[in-house]
Amino acid sequence: MITLRKAVAKDVKAIMNLVNELAVYENAPEQVSNTEERMLEEGFGPKKAFECILAESENGIIGMALYYFRYSTWKGRRLYLEDLVVTESQRGTGAGKLLFDAMIETAKQEDCSGMMWQVLDWNKPAINFYDKYSTRYDEGWLNCHLDF
Amino acid sequence: MITLRKAVAKDVKAIMNLVNELAVYENAPEQVSNTEERMLEEGFGPKKAFECILAESENGIIGMALYYFRYSTWKGRRLYLEDLVVTESQRGTGAGKLLFDAMIETAKQEDCSGMMWQVLDWNKPAINFYDKYSTRYDEGWLNCHLDF
Numbered sequence: 001m002i003t004l005r006k007a008v009a010k011d012v013k014a015i016m017n018l019v020n021e022l023a024v025y026e027n028a029p030e031q032v033s034n035t036e037e038r039m040l041e042e043g044f045g046p047k048k049a050f051e052c053i054l055a056e057s058e059n060g061i062i063g064m065a066l067y068y069f070r071y072s073t074w075k076g077r078r079l080y081l082e083d084l085v086v087t088e089s090q091r092g093t094g095a096g097k098l099l100f101d102a103m104i105e106t107a108k109q110e111d112c113s114g115m116m117w118q119v120l121d122w123n124k125p126a127i128n129f130y131d132k133y134s135t136r137y138d139e140g141w142l143n144c145h146l147d148f
Numbered sequence: 149m150i151t152l153r154k155a156v157a158k159d160v161k162a163i164m165n166l167v168n169e170l171a172v173y174e175n176a177p178e179q180v181s182n183t184e185e186r187m188l189e190e191g192f193g194p195k196k197a198f199e200c201i202l203a204e205s206e207n208g209i210i211g212m213a214l215y216y217f218r219y220s221t222w223k224g225r226r227l228y229l230e231d232l233v234v235t236e237s238q239r240g241t242g243a244g245k246l247l248f249d250a251m252i253e254t255a256k257q258e259d260c261s262g263m264m265w266q267v268l269d270w271n272k273p274a275i276n277f278y279d280k281y282s283t284r285y286d287e288g289w290l291n292c293h294l295d296f
Contacts (some may be wrong), residue, residue: 019221031221042225050219071198073167074180077190079183083221114295121288136293139267143286147262
């Protein structure tokens with residue numbers, strides 16, 4: 001049985017493990033400069049920058065949805081799903097669907113006009129999953145970064 | 149002379165005009181379902197979802213930078229520049245650089261590890277502008293949307 005719960009400060013290690021697992025899958029482990037200390041402060045301190053829901057089973061923490069709210073000048077307030085991760089050995093258990101459906105529910109409760117996320121164009125398993133919903137894809141956008 | 153100031157509630161009409169002008173330039177005017185009423189509530193009400201800085205000259209409001217904060221699980225807290233717009237007749241006046249530099253300053257003051265934004269891959273004038281900074285571009289990401 002899989003249950004969902006809100007992440008708390010002591011989950012930071014498990015969250016960073018999932019972040020790193022996803023970054024390896026996305027061929028970008030070297031891009032992770034974030035740390036448990038930084039995430040503890042920014043996610044669980046007074047200036048909370050994100051929310052996180054965890055999926056748990058008898059195997060412990062097996063996945064997460066990390067999210068926050070954004071503002072689309074075209075569409076208004078949106079939930080942004082920064083990371084949806086299920087650890088590799090636990091894929092196909094339905095944890096991803098539970099987490100994703102919880103995000104839709106949260107976005108609706110928060111009066112969002114919709115939700116947004118990103119996927120790499122070669123990540124067919126993820127795209128197949130998102131295709132089961134009425135997902136609309138926008139191509140041609142480059143992500144731009146300036147690092148200090 | 150161009151000056152910058154924070155947008156206030158009465159600027160909503162000018163902001164939506166710039167949003168619509170940018171959407172036309174990006175070949176997506178039909179995607180704008182946002183309204184002045186919604187933006188007034190979401191940007192200037194108690195549950196503030198974004199910040200906006202305006203550029204003004206003797207010609208009135210000539211541009212804006214609309215932004216908020218995001219959380220990168222890879223990089224930590226980031227400023228996100230949702231829209232940088234200078235109205236067509238006022239491009240080349242330096243307003244874009246003033247606004248963009250103000251965003252860098254704000255991101256640093258807010259202890260962000262960097263800033264992020266998106267650009268359409270065919271928008272060469274914008275890319276040429278961003279190239280003057282140490283901008284890093286990520287390709288291959290699709291923007292995904294679920295509209296309620």
